[in-house]
Amino acid sequence: MRTLYLDAFSGISGDMFIGALLDLGVDFKQFETELAKLNVTGYHLHAQRIAKSSIYGTDFDVHLPETVHKDEGFIEVTPAHHHDHPHQHADGHTHSHGDEVRHLKDIEAIIDHSDLSDYVKTNAKQVFTEIAKSEAIVHELPLSDVHFHEVGALDSIVDIVGAFVALELLAVDQVYSSELTDGSGFIKVAHGMMPVPVPAVMQMRVGSAIPIKQNPEIHTELITPTGMGIVKTIVDQFCPIPDNQTITKVGYSFGNRETPQLNALRVMLCEKKN
Numbered sequence: 001m002r003t004l005y006l007d008a009f010s011g012i013s014g015d016m017f018i019g020a021l022l023d024l025g026v027d028f029k030q031f032e033t034e035l036a037k038l039n040v041t042g043y044h045l046h047a048q049r050i051a052k053s054s055i056y057g058t059d060f061d062v063h064l065p066e067t068v069h070k071d072e073g074f075i076e077v078t079p080a081h082h083h084d085h086p087h088q089h090a091d092g093h094t095h096s097h098g099d100e101v102r103h104l105k106d107i108e109a110i111i112d113h114s115d116l117s118d119y120v121k122t123n124a125k126q127v128f129t130e131i132a133k134s135e136a137i138v139h140e141l142p143l144s145d146v147h148f149h150e151v152g153a154l155d156s157i158v159d160i161v162g163a164f165v166a167l168e169l170l171a172v173d174q175v176y177s178s179e180l181t182d183g184s185g186f187i188k189v190a191h192g193m194m195p196v197p198v199p200a201v202m203q204m205r206v207g208s209a210i211p212i213k214q215n216p217e218i219h220t221e222l223i224t225p226t227g228m229g230i231v232k233t234i235v236d237q238f239c240p241i242p243d244n245q246t247i248t249k250v251g252y253s254f255g256n257r258e259t260p261q262l263n264a265l266r267v268m269l270c271e272k273k274n
Contacts, residue, residue: 174237
């Protein structure tokens with residue numbers, strides 16, 4: 001029995017999750033090959049081992065043709081829009097509603113028509129559904145009205161599908177997690193100051209038993225909607241590492257925000273003791 005344990009002492013995002021699994025030993029070339037089965041273009045992947053606070057880990061990035069950074073893809077709703085981490089465009093511009101968008105059904109069609117495994121398809125669609133449902137409730141919109149801006153959609157598709165490609169390559173049987181840690185206070189978004197956890201993340205807590213504690217020393221978000229959707233989909237149990245598990249490998253990835261403490265996701269591979 002092979003277990004993946006998430007030590008989310010500084011939250012989680014989609015790119016952090018992928019970077020951490022690459023750091024555990026998922027082969028990057030194989031990951032690229034499998035992700036190419038999505039059959040979409042307009043992006044390329046970058047993974048590099050770097051050090052923060054003298055701790056080495058893998059930094060994962062999705063490079064897009066525009067200047068929007070990987071974590072700045074966003075879900076746009078009518079008439080408002082919500083940005084995924086870190087809640088603003090790198091180019092400083094707000095895209096108009098005339099720009100090409102993709103609705104949930106469009107993204108599901110892209111995934112369904114890909115050559116990905118059934119495991120990746122099913123779980124990636126589940127994460128997109130979780131995020132879209134939370135946005136629909138927060139903004140009081142029909143689910144069909146929630147749409148992803150073209151660049152944000154591509155970014156989100158690669159991150160979310162990539163998370164399950166990496167997880168499948170890791171060949172784990174179950175996923176456990178510590179309680180999640182988020183920041184506190186408020187963050188500035190297009191519509192003003194929003195509380196942390198951000199509304200979409202808070203909405204995804206409804207009907208779940210996902211434990212989240214807030215760090216009063218960190219005045220920003222640490223848990224993105226994508227990260228929360230992945231956690232809600234994959235984690236079997238929130239608990240300390242069970243006594244019957246032996247840690248075989250530790251991996252790290254890093255968040256983009258500068259915080260007073262190490263902003264990283266630590267993951268562990270564990271094997272059941274004989």
